[in-house]
Amino acid sequence: MAEFSTSIKDAGDVNVVYLKGYLDAHTAPILENTFSNLIEKSKYSIVVNFKDLSYISSAGLGVFMAFIEKIRDNSGDIKLTTMSDKVFNIFDLLGFPLLYEIYKSEEEAINKFSETKKLENR
Amino acid sequence: MKTDNKKIREKELVVKSNTTNLSSIRDFVYATALEIGFSSEVVDNIILAVDEACTNIIKHAYKSFPEGEITIKLKYNNKKFTIVIIDHGIPFNPDTIPDPDLQKYYRQHRVGGLGMYLMKSLMDEVKYVSVPGKYNQVLLSKNLNTTH
Numbered sequence: 116m117a118e119f120s121t122s123i124k125d126a127g128d129v130n131v132v133y134l135k136g137y138l139d140a141h142t143a144p145i146l147e148n149t150f151s152n153l154i155e156k157s158k159y160s161i162v163v164n165f166k167d168l169s170y171i172s173s174a175g176l177g178v179f180m181a182f183i184e185k186i187r188d189n190s191g192d193i194k195l196t197t198m199s200d201k202v203f204n205i206f207d208l209l210g211f212p213l214l215y216e217i218y219k220s221e222e223e224a225i226n227k228f229s230e231t232k233k234l235e236n237r
Numbered sequence: 238m239k240t241d242n243k244k245i246r247e248k249e250l251v252v253k254s255n256t257t258n259l260s261s262i263r264d265f266v267y268a269t270a271l272e273i274g275f276s277s278e279v280v281d282n283i284i285l286a287v288d289e290a291c292t293n294i295i296k297h298a299y300k301s302f303p304e305g306e307i308t309i310k311l312k313y314n315n316k317k318f319t320i321v322i323i324d325h326g327i328p329f330n331p332d333t334i335p336d337p338d339l340q341k342y343y344r345q346h347r348v349g350g351l352g353m354y355l356m357k358s359l360m361d362e363v364k365y366v367s368v369p370g371k372y373n374q375v376l377l378s379k380n381l382n383t384t385h
Contacts, residue, residue, distance in 0.1 A: 140292040141256035170263075172288045173351035180342050201281055208358055209351055210339050 118142075121149045128232075129160045129225045135167040138175035146175065150182045159191020162224040166197040171205060179215065192216070196224040245314050254295045254305035254324070262291050262309060266320060269311050273318055274381060282359040283318070283379055289352030290322050290375050298326025298373060319378040328367035 119142035124131040130153055138146060153161060163179075183193055195217045198206070206212060218224040250265045252258040263284045270280040291307060299305035308323040337350045356363050362378040 137260060139256070139259050139288060140295065141259055170285075172259075172285060172292065173355055174292055176351060180339075201278070205285070205355070208355065209337065214339055 119145055121146060123149070123153075126162075126225050129162055129228050130158050131162045131164055131221060131225070133164045133167065137170040138168060138178075139170065139172045140174035143174045143178050146178045147181065150178065154182065154185060157189070159186045159189040160228045161186065161191065161193045162221060162228075163193060163195050164197050164221050165195065165199065165202055168199070168202055171202050173209075176206070176209060176211065179211075183214070192228070194218060194224040194227060196221050243314050243316070245312055247313075248311040250309045252307050252309070253303055254299040254307055254326070255303040256292070256295055258307075259288055259291060262307075263288055265309065266311065269313065270318060273313050273315070275318070275379070279379065283320070283377075286356045286359045286363075286377050287320055287322070289356050290320075290377060293329070293352050294322065294324045294326065294373075294375075298324045298329060300327070302326075315381065317378055317380050319376060322375045322377070324373050325371075326373065328369055328373050329365060330367070331363075331365045 119134075119136040119138055121135070122133045124133070132149055132153075134146070136142070150161075153159075179193060186193055193215065195206075195215050197220065198217060203217070206215075206217070216224070216227065218227065248265075248269060250262065252262060266284050266287045267280060270283050271277075275283065287309070291309075294307055295301060295305075305324060305326055310321040310323070312319040312321065331353065334350045334353050337354050356377065360377045361380050362376065364376040365374070366376070367373045
């Protein structure tokens with residue numbers, strides 16, 4: 116059976132979700148739960164770190180589509196970071212870079228949230 | 238042995254229609270695709286296409302009923318790798334599946350057809366055959382020496 120897990124780091128106003136292992140139709144509900152729990156706690160500023168993700172299928176990509184509008188409606192976002200070329204190629208093939216911001220480093224993705232807030236407060 | 242063998246070789250795996258089995262399906266296809274001599278990038282694409290085909294069968298042909306049967310047949314020589322996936326669930330007409338529209342999915346909070354699109358993009362050939370009341374078959378193939 117494929118292994119998949121998520122873990123969360125609280126980075127101030129931003130929550131970083133780390134993905135590990137294989138994200139397919141079997142394990143996608145684990146990520147759904149992670150996003151649902153964050154939304155329940157009104158945590159809408161989310162960075163997803165793909166560093167330890169070995170595999171993603173369209174069932175995994177679908178999870179991102181399921182939650183993104185609700186999160187953006189609450190002035191939040193899901194920003195993606197540290198993707199392997201292999202995982203990025205699948206995102207790219209399906210046109211996801213048009214809908215999601217993808218950053219090279221976790222720090223950059225986290226900082227984008229505070230930059231957006233600063234602009235809004237001007 | 239593998240480089241001078243033009244004879245078609247075959248392997249077969251039969252699993253239940255449970256998403257738990259997706260990883261063993263991927264492992265089964267992975268080992269053979271590597272042995273044939275595809276690059277690791279192409280091997281990754283092939284196992285993703287097979288995963289998408291089997292996920293569609295589990296979700297749509299068997300409506301997530303976990304006791305259906307899925308047969309995965311591998312046929313290969315030094316020119317071509319063919320994966321034939323057979324189920325006995327609800328027949329499927331691929332012509333009814335439009336290409337994915339991400340803007341629409343964004344509004345609907347759901348996705349559909351992504352798997353089909355990936356299969357067509359990643360493989361050289363994707364063919365569906367349904368014999369109503371008997372079986373459905375999807376054939377995926379990849380030629381060796383292709384660059385993508």
